[in-house]
Amino acid sequence: MSSSDEPQSIKSLFQAAEDKRHALDNTFEATSPVYRDDLESALALYARARDQLSALGIFSPNEGAEDIATTDLPYLLLDFHVAELVQKSPNLSPDQRKEVLASSRSAYERFLALVDGYSLVSGPHARLLERYRDDPVRFAVVAASDPAARRDGKIANFRAEKQLKEKLETLRRNPRYLEHGDEELVRELHLTHVTFSVHQTFQALDSLNREVDILAQAPQPLAPSAVSAPLPSDESSRLDHPLRSLSSFTRTGGPLLSAKGKPLQPFTLVGSRADLARGVFRPGHNLPTMSIDEYLEEEKRQGNILKGGVEEKTVVDEEDMDAVDRETYKAREWDNFKDDNRRGAGNTLNRG
Numbered sequence: 001m002s003s004s005d006e007p008q009s010i011k012s013l014f015q016a017a018e019d020k021r022h023a024l025d026n027t028f029e030a031t032s033p034v035y036r037d038d039l040e041s042a043l044a045l046y047a048r049a050r051d052q053l054s055a056l057g058i059f060s061p062n063e064g065a066e067d068i069a070t071t072d073l074p075y076l077l078l079d080f081h082v083a084e085l086v087q088k089s090p091n092l093s094p095d096q097r098k099e100v101l102a103s104s105r106s107a108y109e110r111f112l113a114l115v116d117g118y119s120l121v122s123g124p125h126a127r128l129l130e131r132y133r134d135d136p137v138r139f140a141v142v143a144a145s146d147p148a149a150r151r152d153g154k155i156a157n158f159r160a161e162k163q164l165k166e167k168l169e170t171l172r173r174n175p176r177y178l179e180h181g182d183e184e185l186v187r188e189l190h191l192t193h194v195t196f197s198v199h200q201t202f203q204a205l206d207s208l209n210r211e212v213d214i215l216a217q218a219p220q221p222l223a224p225s226a227v228s229a230p231l232p233s234d235e236s237s238r239l240d241h242p243l244r245s246l247s248s249f250t251r252t253g254g255p256l257l258s259a260k261g262k263p264l265q266p267f268t269l270v271g272s273r274a275d276l277a278r279g280v281f282r283p284g285h286n287l288p289t290m291s292i293d294e295y296l297e298e299e300k301r302q303g304n305i306l307k308g309g310v311e312e313k314t315v316v317d318e319e320d321m322d323a324v325d326r327e328t329y330k331a332r333e334w335d336n337f338k339d340d341n342r343r344g345a346g347n348t349l350n351r352g
Contacts, residue, residue, distance in 0.1 A: 079111035
């Protein structure tokens with residue numbers, strides 16, 4: 001179908017949606033309310049553009065890729081962009097995330113069905129599409145279980161993606177495209193972008209299936225309590241609440257002990273309010289509880305300090321003549337032994 005029959009509103013809607021998408025790509029605060037509003041606005045613009053395309057019948061299953069006007073080729077990527085945006089929905093529970101992934105999968109499948117109808121899925125991508133249609137839930141880009149084969153497959157995918165990116169950059173830097181807007185070059189650029197998006201789609205479906213498996217193993221969130229806590233008044237909100245009411249284990253409230261003294265719910269024994277107040281401004285590290293001398297004395301008492309190796313000298317009382325005589329004879333015998341045995345005589349291996 002010729003683009004001359006296309007109303008201007010389609011171009012303006014698609015361009016506005018593209019501007020929103022590019023702005024979201026450069027946003028790092030994905031949890032802010034502004035990001036969520038911009039995301040919803042972009043998806044709404046893409047939805048309106050899709051309705052316009054369907055109403056005008058710009059894409060027909062009875063036509064080939066050569067029948068699509070060059071200015072209409074970017075519209076082939078509409079569902080691909082929608083799928084990418086849907087996956088960026090933030091702050092979701094596991095069940096909500098599953099619904100988002102299912103919606104994103106549907107958009108990816110619409111994109112693949114559209115471009116495959118124009119025979120734009122060829123080569124290795126055609127084989128991947130056939131495998132995906134056989135088993136969408138367990139689809140993986142690299143299906144081999146052997147670690148070496150998986151590594152080779154990942155390297156091949158990385159090289160293919162790198163080649164497509166380099167080709168896109170080369171076409172965008174071509175002077176014929178920058179200065180003259182050559183239609184043949186512009187068409188080749190759009191078709192290369194479609195091929196690159198097909199490659200990215202299979203990578204995204206692979207990642208999507210892995211995330212679905214992880215979500216299937218996630219524990220179910222606990223049901224919210226039926227008893228809701230009353231809203232604090234202006235005066236009570238400024239008062240210190242009891243520690244028991246702040247504990248994460250006693251959110252249900254109620255007494256801790258039964259009439260017979262049996263615990264009814266988990267609780268933590270804490271000190272008095274004064275003890276807690278004294279610990280507010282204490283250092284972050286643990287302070288010593290004893291001096292070094294006290295520590296060594298305790299280690300010695302427990303037998304953790306080894307003794308020995310050097311004979312302690314005995315102090316002889318000079319008034320005790322028997323003790324003096326024993327020390328004298330002992331020293332004389334040691335002198336005689338040293339005279340008869342020179343130093344190192346028994347060291348046959350020359351050690352020490």
